[in-house]
Amino acid sequence: MRYFVLKVHSRCDLACDHCYVYEHADQSWRTRPRSIALETVRAAGKRIAEHAATHALPGVQVILHGGEPLLLGADRLDAVLAELQATIASVVRLDLRMQTNAVLLSPAICDVLLRHGVRVGVSLDGDRAANDRHRRFANGASSHARVLRGLALLRQPAYRSLYAGILCTVDVAGDPVAVYEALLAEAPPRVDFLLPHATWDRPPPRPGGTATPYADWLGRIHDRWTAGGRPMPIRLFDALSSTVEYRAGGTEAVGLDPADVVVIETDGAWEQADSLKTAYDGAPATGFDVFSHSVDEVAGHAGVAARQNGLAGVCATCRACPVVRRCGGGLFAHRYRSGSGFDNPSVYCADLKALIARIDPSPADVSRAERGQSVDGSGRDPMSDRDMPDRELDAIGSGYGDAAAMARLVESQVPITRVLLSMVGETEAATPAWELLEHVDAVAPEAVAAVLAHPYVRAWAVRYLEQPAHRDTDRGHLACVAAAAAVRAGVSAELALPVRDGLVHLPALGAYAVASPSMETAELSIAEGEFELRAAAEWWPMRWLDAGGQRVPVEDTDPYRDCHEWPVAGRLSTAAAGSWQSLLTAAWQGIHRDAPAHAPAVRAAFRALVPLVTDPGGRLRSATNRDAFGAVAVADPGSGDALALLLVHEVQHVKLGAVLDRYDLVDKDHRELLTVPWRPIKRPAEAVLQGAYAHLAVADVWRARSREADSEAANEAAEHYHRYRDWVTGALDALHRTGALTADGERFTRRMRETVEKWRDDHR
Structure with a gap:
């Protein structure tokens, strides 16, 4: 367990009628002490530190909650935070948070929070009309102005680093656009929308009897948000849109990530998630306490364990549903029904399906059968906007990909990296680097997007999240990302950057070669777009190549480029960089001559050239990495024609990787390994599809070259063509025999086969 909600005050100064603590089934608050004792804080801190040490956790997050935590007052709050620092921070990195209504927020309290590095989330339901529909004082008076005053305090430069975001409870009776605009006006680093807690026994209101009012309401906000360039992260949308092999979405509300709080x-x-208070009286209880029971004992409690079982933890109806990996069965508490407990779909099931269909017109898990059905029995097709994704699958499945289809693939990549970055931020939020990055994103989101488009930012984020053993090394790179964004945005900053292998790297900009080999960090000064390293160093700017009228960087310094099958080369000399330009010019001519139908895809998806060490035996070397979209790693192939073939081949892998980010083409539960003619060992179905798709393009190039006037060269090309073509058809036959493909996979591979069949009439 890494997330701990600490109730420091059990009462509240507001009387919100939708509050799950006071207004729903569980009423245990009535018997709790009003405020937490320091002895209890100390015992809790020791349990958390003990757990972190036992499991070698890189960090823990403690969220001060209530009731209303600010009812403690500045002095008492200071004492609680000091106790947590004393018992936890000496053992493990401590990330302190608070969720508050902000009514009592004051400079004195902000000073306390600032001293202890506490990040503050504020509850606000939108404009005054929306907020005061539920969030009023006990005497009925409005709380809106007081909350806005607290938010204004958090936006002051002295306290901006405290501001974590806004939590808004959805009320479909209000105007969603007005709510969104009111939240946006508060310049939050992040917004999260919370479906009002409800169960099958106590279902949510559905005004007018409409089937999916919550999806419709949130969908209108999503439309406005995307039309405005996504000016702030919205956790629910980011989590639902994260189709990166179903990586963690950072919220219990959706997805199948284990509950870790x-x-x-x-x-x-010790209690389970607070949201369970909406189910029945005593639902969150464990029978354990911090004085007598460890965190491991709590983690072993049946109720806690039930929320960590992933797909096995949802009901049979959900397991059979094509979107279960996206919605995760919804929030656990929302599944409750008397008699069957939590073994039910979410009471918001129809809304979650419709919302996924609306905000992501290509959800990977929605089968073709599902697309012909309505979610509400009305006959309305929730997937009516599948036309474009289907055309996209057809265009790219053909082996080519027109400009429109490729543009959609490219556009999908930065949001994926942004989601991964937000997950990194969950563990690094209190650092100067993350605070700078959030500030830049608030004032110049396009600058952050430009840095996130660099292929190896995603590669770094994935390694950070998936390989904790490298965290100590990877953590510092966040400062490099933040600095690069600040430079692009013209934001002034001072930041310590890591020195790795003698280099200080700024993604998509270049690197400093530091003179002192023993230096571990160096200060970077940024002012109005100009930057200077406060150390003896030589600046190596990113070098660019002309690829058919498009600028492509030569990436020969990024520390995360070494993620390919072959070793990467070091910094190129000026002459070597010039040689690559000559090769690329010739390669581009070859692509237009031999593979013109592939040119739009290569132009769109080729985003960086990464030189590899040349093979001692003279064999060609090239590679891509699924987590480095657009980066083609290649050793000098000796000729433009050879480079053209390698680029077309590797861009196929880039394209298919991006398709797999958006669609499931292969059944994830399929385990059978397949025999392929191009490898001596059996391969998983997805790897077979990758090989077949790349070989389809290679076959196409050799098919064109088989028509050359030189009969000897033409005959050799024809042999290559027939071999690669037969590899493709054999692989497609194997995939179809095994039943490994999803409905989208069937569609995609049918287009591949149609392309190959068109070649059958060739005279060679």
Whole structure:
């Protein structure tokens, strides 16, 4: 367990009628102490530190909650935070957060929070009309102006680093656009929308009897958000849109990630997620407390364990649903029904399906059968906007890909990296680098997007998230990303950057070669777009190549480029860079001559050239990496024609990797290994599809070259063509025999086969 909600005050100064703590089934707050005792804080801190040490956790997050935590007052709050720092921070990195209504936020309290590095989330339901529909004082008075005053305080330069975001509870009776605009006006680093807690026993209101009012309401916000360039992260949308092999979405509300949060009440009781209070009286209880029970004992509690079982933890109806990996069955509490407990779909099931269909017109898990059905029995097709994704699959499945289809693939990549970056931020939020990056994103999101488009930013984020053993090394690169964004945005900053292998790297800009080999960090000064390293160093700017009228960087310094099958080369000399330009010019001519139908895809998806070490035996070397979209790693092939073939081949892998980010083409539960003629060992189905798709393009190039006037060269090309073509058809036959393909995979491979069949009439 890494996330701990600490209830420091069990009462509240507002009387919100939708509050799950006071207005729903569980009423245990009535018997709790009003405020937490320091002895309880100390015991909780020791349990958390003990757990972190036992499991070698890189960090833990403690969220101060209530009730309303600010009812503690500045002095008492300071004492609680000091106790947590004393018991936890000496053992493991401590990320402190608070969720508040901000009514009592003051400079004195902000000073306390600033001293302890606490990030503050504020509850606000939108404009005054929306907020005051539920969030009023007990006497009925409006809380809106007081909350706005607190938010204004957080936006002041002195306290901006405290500001974590806004939590908004959805109310479909209000105007969604007005709510969105009101939230946007508060310049939050992040917004999260919370479906009002409800169960099958106590279902949410559905005004007018409409089947999916919550999807419709949130969908209108999503439309406005995307039309405005996504000016701020919205956690629910980012989580639902994350189709990166179903990586963690960072929220319990959707997805199948294990629940990793427990609650400590003011009396020291360990409880499950607070949202369970909406199910029945006593639902969150574990019977454990911080004085007598460890975190491991809590983690072993049946109720806590039930929320960590992924797909096995949802009901049979959900397991059979094509979008279960996206919605995850919804929030656990929302599944409750008397008699069957939590073994049900979410009470918001129809809304979640419709929302996924609306915000992501190509959800990977929605089968073709599902597309012909309505989610509400009305006959309305929730997937009516599947036309474009189907055309996209057809265009790219043909082996080619027109400009429109490729543009959609390229556009899908930065949002994926942004989601991964937000997950990194969950563990690094209190660092100067993350705070700078959030500031730049607030004032110049296009600058952040430009840095995130660099292929190896995603590669770094994936390694950071998936390989904790490298975290100590990878952590510092966040500062490099933030600095590069600040330079692009013209934001002034001072930041310490890591020195790795003698280099300080700024993604998509270049690197400093530091003179001192023993230096570990160096200060970078940024002012109005100009930057200077405060160390003896030589600046190596990113060099660019002309690829058919498009600028492509030569990436020969990024520390995360070494993620390919072959070793990467070091910094190129000026002469070597010039040689690559000559090769690329010739290669581009070859692509237009031999593979003109592939030119749009190569132009769109070729985003960086990464030189590899040349093979001692003279064999060609090239590679791509799924997590480095657009980067083609290649050793000097000796000729433009050879480079043209390698680029077309590797861009196929780039394209298919991006397609697999958006669609499931292969059944993830398929385990059978397949025999392929181009490898001596059996391969998983997805690897077979990757090989077949790349070989289809290679066959196409050799098919064109088989028509050359030189009969000897033409005959040799024809042999290559027939071999690669037969490899493709054999692989497609194997994939179809095994039943490994999803409905989208069937569609995609049918287009591949249609392309190959058109070649059958060739005279060679």
